[in-house]
Amino acid sequence: MTTDLYAEVQHFYARQMRLMDIRDFVAFADTFTEDGEFSHSPGQLARTRAGIVAELEDFHKRYDNDPLVRRHWFNMIIVDPQEDGSLLTSYYAYVINTRPGVEPQLGPSCVVSDVLVRDAGGQLLNKSRVVRQDRLLLES
């Protein structure tokens, strides 16, 4: 693997998650393929860009009366290029939650698994994302 690719993936995630954190869900969904899949919880799976937007809008309703700034941090990224040109990535993630008048809170620690592909212009896109919270590893 070229290390160029590694920095490209890091940069892709920085831009992508900024869109999530400013709650521009349409722009976030555009970082997925048209048929992209996004699962943030076991048993839940959003399909297609429109489906991802709908899922995120629904998910964020819980914050309607909860003033909150969320910041997603990704780190310790592993990138495994596949023979078909796609990239399998796996990395650690959490959210830093800021609410009025209290210390910032660390959200759940997660391991995320992505399949990244390129569009016709060579730009990276998520074909899929699966987020798994570490706490689920502790349940039997």
Add this chain to the structure above:
Amino acid sequence: MTTDLYAEVQHFYARQMRLMDIRDFVAFADTFTEDGEFSHSPGQLARTRAGIVAELEDFHKRYDNDPLVRRHWFNMIIVDPQEDGSLLTSYYAYVINTRPGVEPQLGPSCVVSDVLVRDAGGQLLNKSRVVRQDRLLLES
């Protein structure tokens, strides 16, 4: 953008903030241009290397009787090269605060916006830095 540039920016920040965290404010200020600007709070702006040193010395007086190790973490860096050769960057940041006998504390979550330029030798320097705490986004 070349991805070489992305790693160069990451490395620049790692070296720069180590200087801040060991409180070598003169060396930290030298990572700014001579006319560099640094704002860590709304309404506050330090100008020139000497002004940045003075601001940091003043700021850190609050820790004179507060034994504390601070570690700045930057992540999710977005780099936008400009036509004039400068770089606009935007990234997430917080400080990990360690005090005797208590668990480490997560400082305020921030978004930082820098303008980076190169000196005659090609080395990156901050022309400006603006830090904004997320909690300020929640105040009306």
Add this chain to the structure above:
Amino acid sequence: MTTDLYAEVQHFYARQMRLMDIRDFVAFADTFTEDGEFSHSPGQLARTRAGIVAELEDFHKRYDNDPLVRRHWFNMIIVDPQEDGSLLTSYYAYVINTRPGVEPQLGPSCVVSDVLVRDAGGQLLNKSRVVRQDRLLLES
């Protein structure tokens, strides 16, 4: 220094620490040279791959009755290539600890110093690692 090297080091750490976090200590020790040295506490030093495995197995016994997922985060990495081809690195680190039914906890903030070398195939390996917790800097 080439920035390729910087991404290579980041990627090496991501793969290495995943092995630690899934508690595959043999595979983790294989990311060290045969005569590698690993110190995570003052006065403690594990030598050789077998010695590192033994140290980690012993260390993790404290978690035998403490269901816990640990995730090591490294960031703000400084890489200094040496004339002999080795790399001195220094970086910030902490662990995110997840236990059942409680919020994730931030472990001690540390600064880590590594010597990295290459094996015959060019792959990076730790020749040594020294971890120092920030709280130790506050003790006289």
